[in-house]
Amino acid sequence: MTEVASKADLVPRRPSLPGLAAVLVGLTALAAVPFLLPTYQVSVATQILIFAALAMSVDVLAGYAGRTSLCHGAIFGASTYVVLYSATVAGVPLMMAMPLGVLAATLLAALFGVLAVRTSGVYFLLLTLALGLIVWGVCLRWTAVTGGENGLRGQLQTGVLANPRSLYLVVLACLAVLAAAMWRFVSSPFGLTLRGIKDSESRMRSLGYNVPLHLVIAFIASGFFAGVAGALYAVFNNFVSPSTVQLSQSVTGLLMAIVGGIGTLFGSLVGAFLIIALEQAVSLYTERWLMVLGAMFVLIMIFAPEGVVGKMRAVWRARRTHHKRGTA
Numbered sequence: 001m002t003e004v005a006s007k008a009d010l011v012p013r014r015p016s017l018p019g020l021a022a023v024l025v026g027l028t029a030l031a032a033v034p035f036l037l038p039t040y041q042v043s044v045a046t047q048i049l050i051f052a053a054l055a056m057s058v059d060v061l062a063g064y065a066g067r068t069s070l071c072h073g074a075i076f077g078a079s080t081y082v083v084l085y086s087a088t089v090a091g092v093p094l095m096m097a098m099p100l101g102v103l104a105a106t107l108l109a110a111l112f113g114v115l116a117v118r119t120s121g122v123y124f125l126l127l128t129l130a131l132g133l134i135v136w137g138v139c140l141r142w143t144a145v146t147g148g149e150n151g152l153r154g155q156l157q158t159g160v161l162a163n164p165r166s167l168y169l170v171v172l173a174c175l176a177v178l179a180a181a182m183w184r185f186v187s188s189p190f191g192l193t194l195r196g197i198k199d200s201e202s203r204m205r206s207l208g209y210n211v212p213l214h215l216v217i218a219f220i221a222s223g224f225f226a227g228v229a230g231a232l233y234a235v236f237n238n239f240v241s242p243s244t245v246q247l248s249q250s251v252t253g254l255l256m257a258i259v260g261g262i263g264t265l266f267g268s269l270v271g272a273f274l275i276i277a278l279e280q281a282v283s284l285y286t287e288r289w290l291m292v293l294g295a296m297f298v299l300i301m302i303f304a305p306e307g308v309v310g311k312m313r314a315v316w317r318a319r320r321t322h323h324k325r326g327t328a
Contacts, residue, residue: 031169044280052268054226054253055256057253067124070128070132074108074132075226076249080240081146088153101227101230104227110220110223120201129250157238171236252275256268259271259275260274
């Protein structure tokens with residue numbers, strides 16, 4: 001890639017009309033969900049939307065900057081803790097507590113980003129793992145603030161939010177805005193620079209890009225998105241404990257992004273749906289539902305390592321290429 005070519009590539013992508021139409025159809029279908037399903041399934045669908053936002057935030061780093069994080073569950077959970085503590089202990093109104101949670105998550109992501117971005121590969125993975133474990137340890141031991149193993153509990157679903165269908169629609173609206181912001185972020189010249197860093201960090205350095213600064217900003221933006229998801233989870237769950245910030249939360253978000261397709265954003269929604277819906281369905285019939293989930297992951301890694309959405313894109317492109325060659 002030459003310097004001229006790299007500059008030419010840094011052009012924001014504009015949404016196509018077919019793409020906008022598909023988004024509108026998808027949003028319409030998702031908006032119809034609470035009117036077609038019973039209350040319990042609506043709550044499950046709300047959970048899927050929230051974890052899709054977490055998976056998307058992971059994908060911003062892993063799919064576009066080439067940095068796989070294992071501390072996003074801690075950032076997500078930190079926002080949940082701050083929202084519940086502010087609203088239930090400090091008596092802060094919910095509409096102020098939620099921005100405080102997002103702010104706390106963003107500041108935590110900034111700290112983690114400064115510490116982690118000068119590493120890459122397995123070292124980045126291990127460092128973010130250690131940072132997440134520190135947050136888990138603080139939440140477990142700082143009993144006076146976090147409640148320790150008992151966690152924090154409150155009733156944040158008041159007014160309109162007390163209705164599961166209304167809560168679902170609020171979360172859907174937030175996810176739509178969040179997804180649009182993420183898409184704009186990764187499609188901007190800055191986002192395309194992150195792709196260049198993922199492809200060849202040394203090449204981007206030689207072209208004069210400040211790679212650590214770009215990665216720190218990407219980490220902060222990703223943490224902000226995870227913080228919004230965590231604030232929504234506080235309202236949805238009304239409870240937070242150290243399990244909310246533990247390693248499994250980060251792994252869950254990462255697996256959702258991988259199953260749906262790293263570097264696709266929309267794939268995170270598909271991955272969240274597949275994992276949570278399969279967990280809910282299989283656990284009704286067997287206590288060994290984790291084995292079924294594990295088998296699904298193995299099959300996807302073997303037959304669709306690019307994820308479900310990534311595989312669909314690859315098949316679509318292959319068919320278009322074959323069709324063009326056939327008509328040429």
